[in-house]
Amino acid sequence: xxxxxxxxxxxxxxxxxxxxxxxxxxxxxxxxxxxxxxxxxxxxxxxxxxxxxxxxxxxxxxxxxxxxxxxxxxxxxxxxxxxxxxxxxxxxxxxxxxxxxxxxxxxxxxxxxxxxxxxxxxxxxxxxxxxxxxxxxxxxxxxxxxxxxxxxxxxxxxxxxxxxxxxxxxxxxxxxxxxxxxxxxxxxxxxxxxxxxxxxxxxxxxxxxxxxxxxxxxxxxxxxxxxxxxxxxxxxxxxxxxxxxxxxxxxxxxxxxx
Numbered sequence: 001x002x003x004x005x006x007x008x009x010x011x012x013x014x015x016x017x018x019x020x021x022x023x024x025x026x027x028x029x030x031x032x033x034x035x036x037x038x039x040x041x042x043x044x045x046x047x048x049x050x051x052x053x054x055x056x057x058x059x060x061x062x063x064x065x066x067x068x069x070x071x072x073x074x075x076x077x078x079x080x081x082x083x084x085x086x087x088x089x090x091x092x093x094x095x096x097x098x099x100x101x102x103x104x105x106x107x108x109x110x111x112x113x114x115x116x117x118x119x120x121x122x123x124x125x126x127x128x129x130x131x132x133x134x135x136x137x138x139x140x141x142x143x144x145x146x147x148x149x150x151x152x153x154x155x156x157x158x159x160x161x162x163x164x165x166x167x168x169x170x171x172x173x174x175x176x177x178x179x180x181x182x183x184x185x186x187x188x189x190x191x192x193x194x195x196x197x198x199x200x201x202x203x204x205x206x207x208x209x210x211x212x213x214x215x216x217x218x219x220x221x222x223x224x225x226x227x228x229x230x231x232x233x234x235x236x237x238x239x240x241x242x243x244x245x246x247x248x249x250x251x252x253x254x255x256x257x258x
Contacts, residue, residue: 001046002067004060006107006134006179010046011064013071018222018237018244021215024208031204032058032140035065042068054138061137062182062203063102069207070098072241073214077101079206081199083190090192094199105180113174123178125171131159132171134179214241221248228254 002011020041027034036053043064045051053061069077075097083090113132116122122133139156143149154168155161163171185198221244222236228251236244 002064004056005063005102006057006060009051009060011043011051012046013043013068015240015242016042016068016072016211017240018218021211021218021241022237024212024215025218030141030144031202031208032061032137032144034208035061035204036137038068039064054141055136057134057136057179058140059105059107059134059179059182065207066098066102066182066203069210073210075099077206079186079199079201081188081197083193083195084197085190085193085195088190088193088195090190092188092190092197092199094186094188096186101182105182105184107179108177110174110177112170113178123174125174128167128170129160130163130167130171132175133157134175217248221245224248224251 039053078095112126113123143152183202186201
């Protein structure tokens with residue numbers, strides 16, 4: 001069970017199967033589209049209601065993707081970068097725990113924003129006529145190909161449309177308190193020269209790259225199990241990933257023994 005940090009919705013996550021591995025290996029869509037496809041396959045609301053992934057705040061989608069990763073590969077994340085110092089360039093490792101990362105960027109109450117009772121999901125900025133809602137996955141997909149996506153996101157989520165740039169910035173600050181983005185810059189210390197470097201971390205892109213790497217031998221597994229046990233592809237892809245890996249390992253050992 002996992003509580004989405006912004007909406008508080010309680011979700012259940014089922015194990016990865018070969019079908020999700022295939023999706024990762026063969027999908028070339030936008031990272032948000034891939035995240036939505038994974039979440040729609042693997043997560044459901046504990047109360048049985050529709051999760052409605054498209055309308056999740058982006059922070060909730062990012063958190064859920066990190067939780068999927070935690071369920072499959074564990075809570076510890078290790079990522080790498082290169083030292084930014086010109087004459088160094090040494091590899092710098094950054095390590096953190098997902099649960100601690102989510103706690104650090106947890107939502108807080110915005111003192112200058114109040115929910116609008118008659119319009120769930122909308123907020124009023126105190127002392128102004130400004131109203132807003134949080135950016136959702138659907139908003140990101142609708143603006144992903146636009147040159148000025150930020151302006152369009154503001155148009156979709158802030159009222160009135162005549163809001164000034166300074167008003168938009170005030171609203172965006174309130175949004176970041178209510179739903180802190182999990183796409184952040186991480187800081188690491190170079191082991192060679194001791195300098196501090198900052199690295200861009202996008203949870204959705206990072207997790208999808210990790211999971212693709214883990215899924216790299218899917219086709220070999222399917223071929224091996226089909227030859228060894230005469231199972232159809234559909235059955236093999238429906239197996240939980242860890243079970244498929246165990247069967248593939250056994251098949252390889254038996255093949256060597258034969």
